[in-house]
Amino acid sequence: MLKIFITATDTDAGKTYFAQILTAALVKKDYQVAVFKPISAGCALKHTAQGEILVNEDAQLLLQQANCGQGISEINPIAFEQPIAPHIAAALMSVDIKLADINAGYDSVIARACDIVITEGAGGWRLPLGKGKFLSEFVQQTKQQVILVVNMKLGCLNHAVLTYEAIVADGLDCIGWVANCAEPMNYLTENIAQLKTLIPAPMIAQLGFEIDINKAVSSVDVSSITART
Numbered sequence: 001m002l003k004i005f006i007t008a009t010d011t012d013a014g015k016t017y018f019a020q021i022l023t024a025a026l027v028k029k030d031y032q033v034a035v036f037k038p039i040s041a042g043c044a045l046k047h048t049a050q051g052e053i054l055v056n057e058d059a060q061l062l063l064q065q066a067n068c069g070q071g072i073s074e075i076n077p078i079a080f081e082q083p084i085a086p087h088i089a090a091a092l093m094s095v096d097i098k099l100a101d102i103n104a105g106y107d108s109v110i111a112r113a114c115d116i117v118i119t120e121g122a123g124g125w126r127l128p129l130g131k132g133k134f135l136s137e138f139v140q141q142t143k144q145q146v147i148l149v150v151n152m153k154l155g156c157l158n159h160a161v162l163t164y165e166a167i168v169a170d171g172l173d174c175i176g177w178v179a180n181c182a183e184p185m186n187y188l189t190e191n192i193a194q195l196k197t198l199i200p201a202p203m204i205a206q207l208g209f210e211i212d213i214n215k216a217v218s219s220v221d222v223s224s225i226t227a228r229t
């Protein structure tokens with residue numbers, strides 16, 4: 001089973017956007033793909049037959065692309081209503097975000113008969129969980145392979161290099177990076193060329209502004225990913 005973790009240079013950088021595209025691309029190639037969004041902050045309260053649940057849009061978007069029969073609570077076990085740093089949301093609710101709970105949620109996902117599990121982080125690589133813990137520790141403990149989404153804008157070179165360095169310093173493989181070019185950027189070609197020299201992992205997609213996920217699927221080079229299955 002291939003375990004992929006999608007991180008980014010920042011929040012709102014395109015993690016969900018790319019995770020949807022990657023999931024769709026792999027499903028199109030007949031892989032069984034499960035998805036996981038361990039922690040979300042920014043949810044709507046929904047009334048269901050099982051009671052009230054917090055539903056996160058990222059988790060819903062991932063659910064739409066995956067093909068392993070998962071439900072929303074399995075995909076996103078830890079959810080907070082306010083769109084704020086999760087450890088602050090947790091403190092406001094007087095709860096702790098525990099790595100053990102995240103790992104237990106992940107165990108339920110990997111128990112499914114699937115080829116690939118795609119997990120989306122929250123914020124950037126070093127997302128605090130509170131009490132000195134970070135989401136990156138979950139990625140270390142579960143030995144996932146990391147893809148870094150770079151939100152192409154002025155300042156991204158520093159963010160991308162620091163994030164890559166932190167992933168490697170944590171003993172993990174960054175198997176590729178994505179140039180997400182959702183907004184116009186001066187000297188975009190030169191910035192991408194510089195990132196290719198600074199990040200010793202392949203660029204697996206260059207994404208332009210495109211609302212229709214299906215139209216972006218062909219922009220992803222899945223061969224470097226499927227070669228690992």
Ligand SMILES: Nc1ncnc2c1ncn2[C@@H]1O[C@H](COP(=O)(O)OP(=O)(O)OP(=O)(O)O)[C@@H](O)[C@H]1O
Nearest residue numbers: 011012013014015016017122123182207208209210
């Ligand atoms: N290349 C793109 N073309 C069009 N829209 C995009 C593109 N990249 C990102 N977006 C849009 O920008 C917004 C932010 O992207 P996204 O939600 O994927 O960020 P994120 O990194 O997942 O953020 P979070 O940390 O909150 O999970 C979304 O509305 C998304 O659809």
Ligand SMILES: C[C@H](N)[C@H](N)CCCCCC(=O)O
Nearest residue numbers: 011041042083084085122123
């Ligand atoms: C609410 C937002 N969209 C994300 N889900 C959470 C981003 C947390 C960022 C924390 C930080 O690093 O400052």
Ligand SMILES: [Mg+2]
Nearest residue numbers: 015016058120
């Ligand atoms: Mg997201």
